[in-house]
Amino acid sequence: MKLTAPKGTRDILPSEIGKWHFVEKQFMEVCSLFGYDEIRIPTFESTEVFSRGVGDDTDVVQKEMYTFDDKGGRSISLRPEGTAGIARSFIENGMGSMPFPIKLCYNITAFRYENVQKGRYREFHQLGAEAFGSAGPRVDAELISMISLFFRRLGIYDSMLRINSIGCPECRKKYNDSLKGFLLERYEGLCKVCRDRYEANPLRVLDCKDERCKTVTAEAPLLSDSLCNDCADHFVGLQEALSDLDIDYEIDKRIVRGLDYYTRTVFEFISENVGTQGTICGGGRYDGLIDQFGGGCVPGIGFALGVERLLMEMDSRGLVPGENEKVSLYIASIGDETVALAHRLCFDLRKNGIAAETDLTGRSFRAALKYAGKAGFTHLMIIGKDETDSGVVKLKSLKDASEKDYDLTDLVERLKEEFYG
Numbered sequence: 001m002k003l004t005a006p007k008g009t010r011d012i013l014p015s016e017i018g019k020w021h022f023v024e025k026q027f028m029e030v031c032s033l034f035g036y037d038e039i040r041i042p043t044f045e046s047t048e049v050f051s052r053g054v055g056d057d058t059d060v061v062q063k064e065m066y067t068f069d070d071k072g073g074r075s076i077s078l079r080p081e082g083t084a085g086i087a088r089s090f091i092e093n094g095m096g097s098m099p100f101p102i103k104l105c106y107n108i109t110a111f112r113y114e115n116v117q118k119g120r121y122r123e124f125h126q127l128g129a130e131a132f133g134s135a136g137p138r139v140d141a142e143l144i145s146m147i148s149l150f151f152r153r154l155g156i157y158d159s160m161l162r163i164n165s166i167g168c169p170e171c172r173k174k175y176n177d178s179l180k181g182f183l184l185e186r187y188e189g190l191c192k193v194c195r196d197r198y199e200a201n202p203l204r205v206l207d208c209k210d211e212r213c214k215t216v217t218a219e220a221p222l223l224s225d226s227l228c229n230d231c232a233d234h235f236v237g238l239q240e241a242l243s244d245l246d247i248d249y250e251i252d253k254r255i256v257r258g259l260d261y262y263t264r265t266v267f268e269f270i271s272e273n274v275g276t277q278g279t280i281c282g283g284g285r286y287d288g289l290i291d292q293f294g295g296g297c298v299p300g301i302g303f304a305l306g307v308e309r310l311l312m313e314m315d316s317r318g319l320v321p322g323e324n325e326k327v328s329l330y331i332a333s334i335g336d337e338t339v340a341l342a343h344r345l346c347f348d349l350r351k352n353g354i355a356a357e358t359d360l361t362g363r364s365f366r367a368a369l370k371y372a373g374k375a376g377f378t379h380l381m382i383i384g385k386d387e388t389d390s391g392v393v394k395l396k397s398l399k400d401a402s403e404k405d406y407d408l409t410d411l412v413e414r415l416k417e418e419f420y421g
């Protein structure tokens with residue numbers, strides 16, 4: 001039987017890994033400029049973390065989670081996102097009593113049982129960040145400006161940012177009544193899941209991907225039109241703070257976000273280049289989440305960015321960073337006498353941070369030269385009796401065929417200086 005990767009998963013091959021490393025490195029650097037420290041959380045959690053955190057009525061929990069009982073009979077779920085696990089960790093590790101704000105960033109795989117399409121997988125990667133302990137709109141703007149700076153570092157300068165406010169539970173209570181009135185008149189037009197959701201969590205109907213529901217809700221009343229005074233002020237404050245930082249945005253009153261924990265600020269970075277999916281990055285404020293987990297009233301805001309979709313966006317813009325800029329050297333030895341020397345040189349080079357290889361498969365000298373040309377090395381060095389006698393070796397660039405001589409005695413130091421000095 002032919003073995004294949006499970007549907008919705010992908011291998012990231014060595015030919016692509018440069019882009020991933022580049023993006024991840026830029027992200028972590030930008031996070032660190034903004035004072036965000038990396039956190040690593042488990043790949044799976046008790047199912048309750050997500051049902052309580054993300055919300056029982058969400059698509060993610062109802063339809064998309066990989067849930068199973070482990071051998072001890074505990075209900076476990078693979079993380080469909082990062083925030084709920086981080087909130088759990090925040091409380092468990094007593095971060096609530098550390099000086100605020102607590103700023104955390106992460107790089108994770110996430111798992112959702114979804115209909116697989118372009119830009120939509122069952123295992124995917126998210127880069128994200130969370131800021132706990134500040135309720136004001138300035139931290140929202142700061143978080144958004146961090147994403148914007150990250151995009152700029154990748155070569156994306158135009159704004160894809162859409163913002164909205166979905167208010168607090170008080171605004172929502174009022175709004176739910178008017179939304180329910182609207183939906184009741186159109187109840188027959190809703191998909192089955194949304195009919196079930198209608199009573200408990202009508203807001204989720206606005207986030208449904210079913211075309212019937214999208215048509216029904218096109219004219220629905222908007223939450224952002226019924227904000228209480230405090231939430232309305234917060235939203236104005238966010239817009240002012242974004243303008244202070246010269247961050248362009250559009251207000252999109254239809255953004256509600258797919259997870260239950262959001263309050264007030266919600267935002268997305270949207271592009272047509274990532275298939276029908278559109279959203280590269282989504283986030284928002286979750287002032288009730290920590291409290292919901294029993295950790296007291298700690299406001300928070302965060303976002304997650306889909307790396308696969310970001311790379312699609314970069315591809316469609318012709319941005320190909322992280323192409324193997326690294327020097328990698330191939331040492332071909334002529335005859336058996338220099339095999340050991342070649343291997344030793346490789347080790348010396350590697351100890352000094354220069355990637356180097358020599359033959360390990362018993363290739364002839366000619367075959368080794370051919371291999372070096374094909375395998376993507378940047379430089380070739382040949383070592384035979386002539387070279388050991390004279391103490392001088394030639395290094396040939398496999399990119400432009402230029403050649404240069406080096407003394408064997410200080411070869412490693414000189415290469416290190418030239419390549420990485």
Ligand code: ATP
Pocket residue numbers: 081112114119120121122123124125126257258277279280281282283304305306307308309
């Ligand atoms: P969508 O509306 O496309 O389903 P979402 O609202 O479910 O997205 P979030 O939960 O906000 O997505 O996750 C943040 C980001 O993670 C998304 O903007 C997207 O880039 C990425 N993402 C989410 N689900 C997937 C998936 N199944 N495959 C690849 N990337 C994904």
Ligand code: MG
Pocket residue numbers: 258
């Ligand atoms: Mg989704």
